[in-house]
Amino acid sequence: MASPFFARIKSDLLQIVRSVPPGAVITYADLAGHLDISARQAAYILATLTPIEAETIPWHRVLASDGTLGASRKGKRGDAQRERLRREGHGFLGENLLDFEALCRRVAELPHGLPPQTRPPDAPPAKRVRGS
Template sequence: MKSLQPFTKQVIRIIQNIPPGKVMTYGQIARLAGSPRSARQVVRILHSMSEKHNLPWHRVVNSKGEIGIKEEEFFLVQIMSLESEGVEFSKNNKIDLELYQFTPFYN
């Protein structure tokens, strides 16, 4: 990760540390990485670097507790991955963030 920007390094580190059965939001990750208005950049980092850095991309959701991916195949993979870790969804495919949102101890 030598040539990566500090924000990108932080985002990768934060996502790598989301434990199974927990989720974080794009905006929450952006804030913790030092750029509160960069939620869309978190999306781009996840899209382009998840495989290379073995990121648990399925543990990142939007601020409403919804899956942000619209492509049906990946949408279903994300739901099944989270459910296999014990995350429950409401009837309208929302996650209760009060119950499942991870808040790391570092800032």
């Protein structure tokens, strides 16, 4: 059973991801920073979506900070992300999304309605990983 902290974080994360419009992308790092979690935690939540969530939430619009598919999205999952982005008109050069800089939006500027979060004092500590 997930903790109430995880449930809140997942709910907030999905609310933000739903607000990313077609033609735009965000990064795991910016998403995580807005929620005061690690980028790895944000990636984990998106990697473990239920089939219904994966069909209805634009998870494919979240990329690594360098414009590449997230590490957990390589292989079959990466193929699905790449295909969804291509259907939205995006192109790739190798692993990099073309025009990443122009397409990337700041989470704080999206219409999700969530202020930047601060981890409650009684929440389990976030495990920060170098590079996240």
